[in-house]
Amino acid sequence: MNPSVLVVEDDTALCDLLAWNLSAEGYDVRSTGDGEEALVMVREQAPDAIILDWMIEQVPGIEVCRQLRKDKETARIPIVMLTARGEEEDRIRGLKTGADDYVTKPFSPRELMARIEALLRRSRPALAGDVLQYADLELDPTSHRVRRDGEPLHLGPTEFKMLRYFMERPNRVLSRQQILDGVWGMDSDIDERTVDVHIRRLRKAVNRPGDVDPIRTVRAAGYAMDVS
Amino acid sequence: MNPSVLVVEDDTALCDLLAWNLSAEGYDVRSTGDGEEALVMVREQAPDAIILDWMIEQVPGIEVCRQLRKDKETARIPIVMLTARGEEEDRIRGLKTGADDYVTKPFSPRELMARIEALLRRSRPALAGDVLQYADLELDPTSHRVRRDGEPLHLGPTEFKMLRYFMERPNRVLSRQQILDGVWGMDSDIDERTVDVHIRRLRKAVNRPGDVDPIRTVRAAGYAMDVS
DNA sequence: AGTTCCGTGACAACTTGATGACAAGCCACC
DNA sequence: GGTGGCTTGTCATCAAGTTGTCACGGAACT
Structure with a gap:
């Protein structure tokens, strides 16, 4: 079974780009642009990793991150934060909140893929070919x-x-x-x-x-x- | 016991800066500027994380990374690659080789600290103070x-x-x-x-x-x- | 049919881990 | 300093799991 990734991003064009790239790498991709919905989807589908935009509707990305980390069921899912805000403070805040990685727009899709892969390799060796x-x-x-x-x-x-x-x-x-x-x-x-x-x-x-x-x-x- | 970090960096000034910052955060720090020595030190001291410069003497950083990943004993130690080379290709190559994160010079020490902490949280939750x-x-x-x-x-x-x-x-x-x-x-x-x-x-x-x-x-x- | 090669059940010798007991060590507290 | 309660490293013993061989019979190939 392929590893699954949830993309939480409200810019439709970017969302599609990511989904396309991830699919090409063999991931199962789901996506949403809404923070509340994201929380529901995570609980229902238990994705293997999450790409999370900082600025999304309803709930700020960082709040979604905090919520996920609080719940034992979802606390260990790798999260990559994605954002236009390049300020150091934000990056640090994102990482301290529990994000595993932090990528600034504009970014290279291939690099993002590589980072996702590196995260999966660590969190679920079974999904990265160790098994x-x-x-x-x-x-x-x-x-x-x-x-x-x-x-x-x-x-x-x-x-x-x-x-x-x-x-x-x-x-x-x-x-x-x-x-x-x-x-x-x-x-x-x-x-x-x-x-x-x-x-x-x-x-x-x-x-x-x-x-x-x-x-x-x-x-x-x-x-x-x-x-x- | 404090988490330990090995810094592999041949620019002495930068090395000291990192060591100082890490110590201030409560890490036990060891360092070397030599790739061969780094490999020996990792085996002897089994650090909890490694900061690895791409360009070091004797053995290129990426080769050190490859070696560490090959050996079962050291394969799971988190590695942050550090480099002046900002090219996408290099970053991707670093990540694919098994680095867990990749930071480009010039970088913010605080961000680097945050990234190390994020890595430790994932690999050895107890070291980051988690339950x-x-x-x-x-x-x-x-x-x-x-x-x-x-x-x-x-x-x-x-x-x-x-x-x-x-x-x-x-x-x-x-x-x-x-x-x-x-x-x-x-x-x-x-x-x-x-x-x-x-x-x-x-x-x-x-x-x-x-x-x-x-x-x-x-x-x-x-x-x-x-x-x- | 003759020969070679493989599958199988049985088995005794051997390893390996679980367990209960025990004496020495450590510590806090009188 | 003495004392009792915990902890801890070892041992001897027991039960269970594992392993290398063998002998026999059937299958495959010539």
Whole structure:
């Protein structure tokens, strides 16, 4: 699922420009020009990041920011403040209120994209490509968690390392020796056939009845994980 | 303990200015003008944030940034790039390389301070004086108080530090060694198994009968606090 | 049919984490 | 200075989870 961004901006032309750019980068974009509505939308849709103009109707941007930070549910959503006011005082006030970044008009859309990406990378590593995935398989090396189709799976340490080894090398046939070296370490004198057994265990842990087996056996060569 | 910042800047005057400002805000400041040395210092001192000049001796700042991001131990330290080059391309390149923010000279020290604080707030909320709050657990670093579901809990000093260490790093698997380094200090020669015992004590203090245990044991790896 | 290669169930040895107990240390307060 | 209550680092022990092999049977290839 793509990361979603809420754009709060009452200049329609600018709003469209941003929306277009963000979409092109693969974000799901929603937008509004109204502060009150923004607060509602955030609660309903829980976007992954917010671009917030300082000067909008109904509620000033900075007030929206304050409100969002106050509520536990929304306190951790990254916010980029956007404004024509370039004064230092304003920038500092924006940042102190809880904005994560502050960009002054006129700005470069590409730079704004880069800043959004940097923020997402920090707040939701899962959205910035840190998490390995194959179709409905998902492996997070940091939190050591594996999911299939959203369901958490339980893998033993070796199975985990092995799955990770495969997911880091999708679509490649890996020989038993390569797998031994990669998962057990270069200097292990373990029987090659042992790999078979662990492949079986991994399959058993990953596949629920009716699932497609993501691990392909390549006769006389080894195993591979298919990513299509 | 105050948050620590490493300043990597070879213009001595500017370096001192930054150091002075940061100290005044209560940060522990270290500095160097050399890229190679910076890499060593980061590994040794694990600062909470880094201010990095693009143009420094030995190794270009962007290369330092790349190196830091490559290493898992240092990948999550917030980095602010600092530079005279105001070109959009450079800014975007800096951000894409993994910098979290990018400030162009000449800049306002106060704004830089605000940006550092905003970054710390996101990466280590406790350092910015915020209350850490996940699920029904609540830890206030300032008043040294912990609550679960509103109920005040009684934790020993070590348990408190440990819980805080976990809450500052939610969802991450932490090895026993990391926990020892973070809670007891880098230079403690304490048995790794001792961590187990303190985990038990923390669990006992935090979980009332029927509660979900927020601390997950990851076999052969360590422990993690789950929040999502 | 013969050969090679892989899947599988069983299993005993081994790791690893949880737990209760305990003595030493620390501290505040008499 | 003494004392009792907490805290804390280690240990020994226990239960559970994990792992490397093996033997057998079926599948694939020649």
